[in-house]
Amino acid sequence: MERAEEPVVYQKLLPWEPSLESEEEVEEEETSEALVLNPRRHQDSSRNKAGGLPGTWARVVAALLLLAVGCSLAVRQLQNQGRSTGSLGSVAPPPGGHSHGPGVYHHGAIISPAATCSHLGRELLVAGGNVVDAGVGAALCLAVVHPHATGLGAMFWGLFHDSSSGNSTALTSGPAQTLAPGLGLPAALPTLHLLHARFGRLPWPRLLVGPTTLAQEGFLVDTPLARALVARGTEGLCPLLCHADGTPLGAGARATNPQLAAVLRSAALAPTSDLAGDALLSLLAGDLGVEVPSAVPRPTLEPAEQLPVPQGILFTTPSPSAGPELLALLEAALRSGAPIPDPCPPFLQTAVSPESSALAAVDSSGSVLLLTSSLNCSFGSAHLSPSTGVLLSNLVAKSTTSAWACPLILRGSLDDTEADVLGLVASGTPDVARAMTHTLLRHLAARPPTQAQHQHQGQQEPTEHPSTCGQGTLLQVAAHTEHAHVSSVPHACCPFQGF
Numbered sequence: 114m115e116r117a118e119e120p121v122v123y124q125k126l127l128p129w130e131p132s133l134e135s136e137e138e139v140e141e142e143e144t145s146e147a148l149v150l151n152p153r154r155h156q157d158s159s160r161n162k163a164g165g166l167p168g169t170w171a172r173v174v175a176a177l178l179l180l181a182v183g184c185s186l187a188v189r190q191l192q193n194q195g196r197s198t199g200s201l202g203s204v205a206p207p208p209g210g211h212s213h214g215p216g217v218y219h220h221g222a223i224i225s226p227a228a229t230c231s232h233l234g235r236e237l238l239v240a241g242g243n244v245v246d247a248g249v250g251a252a253l254c255l256a257v258v259h260p261h262a263t264g265l266g267a268m269f270w271g272l273f274h275d276s277s278s279g280n281s282t283a284l285t286s287g288p289a290q291t292l293a294p295g296l297g298l299p300a301a302l303p304t305l306h307l308l309h310a311r312f313g314r315l316p317w318p319r320l321l322v323g324p325t326t327l328a329q330e331g332f333l334v335d336t337p338l339a340r341a342l343v344a345r346g347t348e349g350l351c352p353l354l355c356h357a358d359g360t361p362l363g364a365g366a367r368a369t370n371p372q373l374a375a376v377l378r379s380a381a382l383a384p385t386s387d388l389a390g391d392a393l394l395s396l397l398a399g400d401l402g403v404e405v406p407s408a409v410p411r412p413t414l415e416p417a418e419q420l421p422v423p424q425g426i427l428f429t430t431p432s433p434s435a436g437p438e439l440l441a442l443l444e445a446a447l448r449s450g451a452p453i454p455d456p457c458p459p460f461l462q463t464a465v466s467p468e469s470s471a472l473a474a475v476d477s478s479g480s481v482l483l484l485t486s487s488l489n490c491s492f493g494s495a496h497l498s499p500s501t502g503v504l505l506s507n508l509v510a511k512s513t514t515s516a517w518a519c520p521l522i523l524r525g526s527l528d529d530t531e532a533d534v535l536g537l538v539a540s541g542t543p544d545v546a547r548a549m550t551h552t553l554l555r556h557l558a559a560r561p562p563t564q565a566q567h568q569h570q571g572q573q574e575p576t577e578h579p580s581t582c583g584q585g586t587l588l589q590v591a592a593h594t595e596h597a598h599v600s601s602v603p604h605a606c607c608p609f610q611g612f
Contacts, residue, residue, distance in 0.1 A: 213596070221476035222597045222611030223247045224588050226262070227335060230254035233323040234474060235610035242315040244474035245273065248482040249309045251472050253324040255486075256301060257373060258332045260354070261341035262540075263470040265376065265393065266299040266493055266505040267486040270430050270518035272417060273312060274534055276479035276592070281417040281428035281522055284308050284484075287410030288433065289508045292394075293401045296494050297506040301486070302380050303390035304412035310386060311414055318381040325381070328374035328502070331367040339364040341468075341491050349495035353502065373502030386412065393501060400498045417522075420444060424557055425532070428522040435519040435546040442550040447557075468492075469517040471540040475590035475597045479531070483520035483538040483590075519546050521553065534592045541585035552587060 216222070221244065223234035234251035242250075248271075256264045271284030284307070286300035309317055334342075334354075342354055342361035353370060354362050362368055376393055383389035390409075398405045417428040420440045427443065429436035469487035488494075493506040517540065525532035537552060539545050586606050591598040599609040 216599045216609060216611075218597045218599075218611030219477060219595075220597065220612050221247070221474070222590070222599045222609055223251055223472065223474040224590065224599045224601060224607050224609035225251050225255060225472035226337060226470055226586075226607050227255055227258050228608035229258055229327070229332065229335075230472070231608045231610040234472075235612060236323070237315060237320065238474075238476075239612055240315065240319070242319075243313065244476055244480050244482040245309060245312040246315045246320060248472060248474040248484050249305045249313065250320040250323060251474070252301075252305060252484050252486065253321060253377070254327065255470055255472070257324050257328045257370065258335070259338060259470060260504050261338055261345070261491050262468050262488065263301075263486040264488060264493070264506075265301045265373070265501075265503045266297065267301050267470075267488050268297070268506065268508050268515065269301055269304045269412075269484060269486045270434050270515060270520065271304075271308060271485070272428060272430055272481075272483045272520040272522055272536075272538075273308070274428065274479070274481040274522050274524065274536070275312070276476070276534070279524075281419075281524070282312075282414050283417045283428075283430040283436075284412065284414055285430065285434070286412050289510055290406065290410055291509040292397065292406070292505065293403050295507055295509065296401070296496055297489070297508040298406065298409065299393060299397065299503065299505065300390065300410070300412060302383075302393060303386040306380075306383065306386035306389040307412045307414060317383075321377050321381040325374050325377040328370040328377060331369040334362045334364055334366045334368055336364050345491050345495070349497055350492060350504075353497055370502040372498075372500060376501050376503065393503065396501050397498055397503065397505070400500050422447060422523075422557065425523055425525040427553075428524070429519055434515045435517070436521075439519040439521065439546040439549055442546060443553060446550065446554055469540040471520075471538045471586070471588055473536055473538055473588045473590040473599070475534075475536065475592055475599065477592055477595050477597045479524075479534040479592035481522055481534055481536040481590055481592070483522070483536050483588075485518050485520055485538055485540060487515070487517050517545055519549055521549055523553070523556075533594075536590045537587065539585050539587045545585065548585065548587075 213219075221238045223231055223238070223244075225231045225234065230251040233254045234247035237247045237250045238244075252263070252269070255262070256267070268286045268289060269284065270286070272281065273284065274281045284304065286304045290298040292298045306317065309320065313320075338354075339362070342350070347355045347359060347361045350361075351359060354368060356362065356366075376396070379392050380389050383392070394405055394409070415431065418431050418436050418440060420427040420443060422443075427440065429439055431437065468489070468491040469485055471483070471485040473484075474482045487508070488504065488506040489508045493504050493508075496505045497503075498505065520538040521536070523535040523537075525534070535556070537549060539549055539552075587602040588607060589598075589600045589602075597611060599611065601607045601609070
């Protein structure tokens with residue numbers, strides 16, 4: 114009696130697990146190798162009857178199993194590729210990552226009144242610059258594309274918070290001084306150069322490349338500039354901002370300022386802040402037929418004014434800005450414990466609000482730069498220097514306190530370098546100190562001290578929908594949970610860029 118054939122024994126199939134494509138290829142090879150006869154049960158074909166049918170069936174089964182596994186791998190790979198392709202434009206976050214809404218960035222961001230300048234600031238951040246590089250570069254850009262609100266003839270105030278040291282520093286152009294009757298002494302170049310020399314990271318000439326190119330090759334007139342031209346008229350502004358027939362350039366028209374481009378190229382070579390402004394001052398004096406003043410006010414950097422509050426500590430700029438007035442209003446309101454007036458308190462009957470410009474830059478570590486500048490009136494004095502392309506301000510020695518300037522920073526804790534930081538800067542309102550007071554009181558009321566104490570290391574979330582009083586604009590930046598946040602009021606009034 115013939116001995117029955119023993120069954121063919123196969124090793125157990127290895128389970129397939131999804132992984133990277135390279136790992137899938139290796140896994141397929143390993144699975145195929147497992148589908149071999151167990152060498153311990155090797156069958157001699159000479160012992161098989163009828164041509165060794167059991168061995169033939171084994172090979173057929175093995176082939177079918179290989180085919181099934183191969184099809185399974187192919188289907189899984191196609192599904193994975195489909196999911197990867199679909200996620201490129203999807204709102205859903207990729208595996209292991211997360212997405213953000215508008216105005217929230219991992220590294221840094223900048224917000225300004227002009228999209229071109231916000232984009233330029235972002236480029237400086239991406240190139241390895243810090244918030245000072247981005248802010249100064251954007252301010253020089255605004256000096257080219259928004260001559261109605263700022264420029265090389267403007268006065269600047271700034272507030273810089275350094276997250277690495279925890280210090281907040283105020284920047285001032287110095288007291289206003291008259292260059293000629295009704296014309297203010299320009300101070301923008303030495304002021305911005307001083308700020309960059311102390312805290313910037315990129316080379317100074319790098320910051321002037323974009324603004325110089327815009328002035329030389331041209332920029333498109335945006336809606337704010339076009340509206341200002343219609344409201345102000347073109348007297349004194351031609352040919353810079355006029356058509357050949359004397360009518361103002363409209364939105365979308367291209368404007369160039371080659372004389373200003375030459376000034377910026379010269380400023381890029383200045384080794385010190387004093388020399389950055391002296392060359393421009395000499396050209397302006399020549400245009401006006403006046404002597405260069407023997408004693409020119411110099412910009413300064415000094416510790417910011419402070420006010421402790423239960424939620425942290427406030428910083429702002431010193432006199433003659435509106436910063437001290439802002440802190441006095443806040444302190445009085447907090448001591449009184451009175452409810453926040455709503456709607457906004459009525460403004461004092463003052464003259465037309467000064468034309469001003471503001472921008473803000475922030476990084477995720479908590480460094481913040483706030484800059485605000487003004488020519489006083491729209492287009493300043495409307496005196497266009499023919500040899501420099503600079504519009505001079507009408508901020509002169511008898512000008513009042515800079516009521517348009519009071520940038521504000523709230524830091525959650527002085528002792529913690531990782532505490533959250535909030536920055537606010539406003540422009541275009543007749544009484545910016547009162548408007549900022551109302552805005553900050555609403556922010557503090559939404560985060561009482563008991564809430565701040567329960568939050569980790571004094572962290573406070575930025576206000577999702579900040580508000581301001583008056584017809585001006587408010588820019589808000591914040592560093593919160595290792596992200597940079599930017600927003601504005603009115604919503605979308607000021608373009609922002611980040612990465």
